[in-house]
Amino acid sequence: MHALPSPDALRQILPSVIFDLADRFVTAGHELSLVGGPVRDLYLGRVSPDLDFTTSARPEETIKVISGWADNIWDVGREFGTIALKKGEHTLEVTTYRADAYDKESRKPIVAFGDNLYDDLFRRDFTMNSMALRLPDLELVDPFDGVSSLKDQSIRTPGAPDISFSDDPLRMMRAARFASQLKIEVSADVRKAMSEMTDRIDIISAERVRDELVKLINGADPRAGINLLVDTGLADKVLPEVSALRLEIDEHHRHKDVYQHSLTVLEQAIALETDQDGPVPGPDFVLRFAALMHDIGKPATRKFEPSGAVSFRHHDMVGSKLVKARMRTLRFDKETTKAVARLVELHMRFYGYGDAGWTDSAVRRYVTDAGELLEHLHRLTRSDVTTRNRKKADRLAFAYDDLEERIAQIAEQEELKSIRPDLDGQQIMAILGIKPGPVVGRAYKFMLELRLDEGPLGEEAAVEQLRAWWEKQPEAQEAITEE
Structure with missing residues (x-):
């Protein structure tokens, strides 16, 4: 973990578009903060390519602030308070403060816009993602001690983890993903909540589970993420074939631990x-x-x-x-x-x-x-x-x-890498005097098998082999009978 650079250093590190955007919001009388992953990544010694902001402005006010300045504006997330924009080479997302509630039968929030940064940070998944930098002064806001979470290398939630995971069960997959990506462990209470709430993952779409799984597998330490899924029982729901690899080892140890072997592979x-x-x-x-x-x-x-x-x-x-x-x-x-x-x-x-x-x-x-x-x-x-x-x-x-x-x-x-038969389909049809159809496919397959078995034959030998094969085919016999 790195120390957060000073405000002057941050101004040199962070893209200038952040401060240009902040000036526009502050001038219009709104609050704006860089939030979540981009702030976390600064403590990890890197600048995130994702630039996410939270604001006191309502979506229509955000559009008014950036109109004429942004190169492109997308409002497909307007219902959830999110307005995306393109400025130069940067894509930015600005979301109105949220204080959502959740339907127990769905991970979709009942959207409620908030009026302060604290409530917005409280609703986020993990404390390391519940930090913000107020703009333009770059004041750190860390009410749930996300810095300590990173320092301790422990994944924790801003509130009670069982409530957080009940609200959005995908967060359990995200915990395993972050364990892989960031090489950190989940706290004991987070692990306990994951173990007790595995059934809640059933309300999450397969596509969203898949996306988190891909990020986990592509992380820096996928063994850690997979172990967490298996140990908590979440893998029984999303990847049961991996859980099943934990075969009971017979007393004479006549075969290796297939699960650990697979992780080593x-x-x-x-x-x-x-x-x-x-x-x-x-x-x-x-x-x-x-x-x-x-x-x-x-x-x-x-x-x-x-x-x-x-x-x-x-x-x-x-x-x-x-x-x-x-x-x-x-x-x-x-x-x-x-x-x-x-x-x-x-x-x-x-x-x-x-x-x-x-x-x-x-x-x-x-x-x-x-x-x-x-x-x-x-x-x-x-x-x-x-x-x-x-x-x-x-x-x-x-x-x-x-x-x-x-x-x-x-x-x-x-x-x-580009093995082909000595004769192609057109040549086969010309030599045998046949029209396109299944028999051409059979002949092509025969010639390919011959090529694999014997290597390049040359056209003359290939024609000879093709004719010998053709003589044994029922279609050839039928043609002789008709004549």
């Missing part, structure tokens, strides 16, 4: 993210979420063998279906869902490579099946090694090094 995957110029720039939600969820098929597939061993056969395929279903429930977009599910499905494909070796055909299929996710799959597979057996870990690492080297060698020769 997540952390190891994060360590393999690249900078913005690399193939997997962090934070990468697809890689991180696949790492967390890669073993969620194990609880459903666990079997104790007669030998005493524990098996999880096909947990990769089961897990892929489970993660797809969960992400659909949370309203993730199709592309992200497909990517995570594909990585979960493929995460076991590599195992056995070091023992049995792979043909060039198998390497081509590995690359083709991964497609655009190949770099993600590399990192997920490497991260999935959490054994304390150094020899085993080294053997797997060396084997994957070898696989990547072979991929590079074959890719250099064959452009693996």
